[in-house]
Amino acid sequence: MPVLKLEKVKAGMIVAKAVVIEERVVLAKGAEINEKILSRLKTWGCKEIEIIGDNKVKKTEPLSSKVQEDINNLIDFRFKFSNPQNKIMAEIKRIAFEKELNNLNQANTEAEKED
Amino acid sequence: MDAFQRKKIESVIQDIHHLPTLPVIYSRLKKLLADPRSTAKEIGAMLEEDQALTTRILKIVNSALFSFPKRISSVPHAVVILGIKEIKHITLAASVVDLFPEVGSTYNFNHKAFWEHSLAVAACSRIIAKKVGIMKVKDPEEAFTAGLIHDIGKLISDQFMHDTFIKVLKTTAEEQIPYIQAEEKNIGFTHQDIGRFLAEKWNLPLPFIEIISYHNTPILKNIDGTIFVLLAIVHLANILAKALNIGFSGDPFVTPLDELCWKALGINENQIQLIMDETKENSQELIELLLTANA
Numbered sequence: 001m002p003v004l005k006l007e008k009v010k011a012g013m014i015v016a017k018a019v020v021i022e023e024r025v026v027l028a029k030g031a032e033i034n035e036k037i038l039s040r041l042k043t044w045g046c047k048e049i050e051i052i053g054d055n056k057v058k059k060t061e062p063l064s065s066k067v068q069e070d071i072n073n074l075i076d077f078r079f080k081f082s083n084p085q086n087k088i089m090a091e092i093k094r095i096a097f098e099k100e101l102n103n104l105n106q107a108n109t110e111a112e113k114e115d
Numbered sequence: 116m117d118a119f120q121r122k123k124i125e126s127v128i129q130d131i132h133h134l135p136t137l138p139v140i141y142s143r144l145k146k147l148l149a150d151p152r153s154t155a156k157e158i159g160a161m162l163e164e165d166q167a168l169t170t171r172i173l174k175i176v177n178s179a180l181f182s183f184p185k186r187i188s189s190v191p192h193a194v195v196i197l198g199i200k201e202i203k204h205i206t207l208a209a210s211v212v213d214l215f216p217e218v219g220s221t222y223n224f225n226h227k228a229f230w231e232h233s234l235a236v237a238a239c240s241r242i243i244a245k246k247v248g249i250m251k252v253k254d255p256e257e258a259f260t261a262g263l264i265h266d267i268g269k270l271i272s273d274q275f276m277h278d279t280f281i282k283v284l285k286t287t288a289e290e291q292i293p294y295i296q297a298e299e300k301n302i303g304f305t306h307q308d309i310g311r312f313l314a315e316k317w318n319l320p321l322p323f324i325e326i327i328s329y330h331n332t333p334i335l336k337n338i339d340g341t342i343f344v345l346l347a348i349v350h351l352a353n354i355l356a357k358a359l360n361i362g363f364s365g366d367p368f369v370t371p372l373d374e375l376c377w378k379a380l381g382i383n384e385n386q387i388q389l390i391m392d393e394t395k396e397n398s399q400e401l402i403e404l405l406l407t408a409n410a
Contacts, residue, residue: 022186024177028400034392044184078360081293081368089372091384095391096358 003050006042011035014052014106021046032106053109071100124304124312128275135214135274137207137317140165144206148199158199159191162206171209172202174404180238180259180397201256207319208237208260212405215270218277222284224365229269230406231362235398237262239352242393244345247380251344258348261326265349266364268310268327276302284365294366295331307331322346333373347376355391361398 004013011034019027021044027037033051041049075097082089125131140162147153147161163169169190176193177186187193194202217226240262244255252258272280279302286297298305310327319327322342326349329336333350336343350373356362357369 024186025400025404026179028396028403031396031399036389036392037396040182078358078367079369080291081371082354083371086372086374088377088384088387089369091387092355092358092369092372092391095388096360099359099391099395 003048005048009049016052017050138210141210155194156191159194162190204256204260208263222281228363231402232364233263234401235356235361236352238397239355239394240348242390243348246382262349262352265330268306271309293368333376344379347379350376
């Protein structure tokens, strides 16, 4: 797994090994880098990170419409009793859907690496 | 809780005299904190008598969730950095995780998944508390602990009314109704009432009692003030942890959002994404730190 200087690390990359600063885990293995994490790591003086795969931002194959539909059904079930007209709940549901898609993409990427 | 309801709960909970008790060190800590002459050094030294508790407190305060710029190396140091009241909340949080032995396989429920959900609610509660701001929430650690113990009534159900607990889990899964509705249907009261019963026995502070009692149904507790803001925080955190599907507390359904709670928080819709991102990230770390085999 490549070790990248922090300035080369981009949002979307996945951490291959927990980041430890002064004996403290500040970022768990498997976490996805985002802008907020990057800025926090800079503040804490982190210099480099080991990331999964090559040093490219992960690009995921589009999921089939069947898979998307399955995720939709899963989320609909989870939100069965939430008030659908409420715009806050609609936003929470949208994010939950995206997170499930990301989880699946991440699992697929990891499976491809193992093959 | 009125006398009738208390009686009803007592009649259902078997072996009520063996309800778990908080560690002696927690009551000693409360006494020490009540004495204005107590120093951070004394409080830290007393807590360090319990090595397992010390390790857990340090793991919590050194996690990314707390974001302290330097590693906290000892409990006296934590007392100085966090403050006396805050360390009391963290001690309670660190104490409860071990109090409930797994009874055995319970349909689709297990303690690890339960604590994963509770840790996610705890982390999310602290994140929301920070966003809500110090004017409304003076102590984000109180929100963290409240989030961790909000569902404690379910563990009492599992341990002391095991068969009924399984029946409620089955009703929830088979009839696809919210867990709280399945409880009402099977026993006529809920884990919120059972949790309150325990919280009162433990003499927990009022905000914890209210949050345990009303986190699913805050509409029943339309009160003003800081307790309601804390209640609103845990109510939303519970919704977000369920939306993210972190752990499992027996209820597969996301609780409807109470409008009054949302208004009480004063945060905006655009902050939800960040709160959910941070919750996912911080819960994973807390789960690894506190629930893995050698934690």
